[in-house]
Amino acid sequence: MSSLFEDLKEGLEEAIAYEKGYGAGRVKTYMILPVKEYSGKEIRDIRTKAGMTQSVFASYMGVSIKTVEAWEGGRTHPTGPVFRLLDILSKNEEMEYIVAK
Known part of the structure; x- marks a missing residue:
């Protein structure tokens, strides 16, 4: 291929x-396949499966920690580009990340 x-x-x-x-x-x-929309619980599950704190996850997604809290709590919902990133992250079982200090 x-x-x-x-x-x-x-x-x-x-x-x-x-x-x-x-x-x-x-x-x-x-x-191009349609974007899957994730619920707050699914977002939290993806984040925890990747071994990320809300802070690291917020940096990964380019949003604030408050935004991640709102997504996971179901108060707000991400937009299309974030759903694409979530889809990629959910399929990557060996996700490694680096925390910049």
Whole structure:
């Protein structure tokens, strides 16, 4: 299986060749799966499974500790980009993190 970068590079090379009159054009389509929305309990479970405190998790997500508390308490809900990060984090069983001091 090739990487996305390799696919894009190959596609650009084919497009250049096609514009110069060599070869035939082709189409490759990528499907983006819908974003899963997580509940407050699921967010807390993902955070604890990753071994993160609320403080570290807030830094990882780029939000305040109060925001993480509100998510986990169900008072507010994250937006799409955070759900993507949660999805990635939930599937990464060997998550390692570094706490900057």
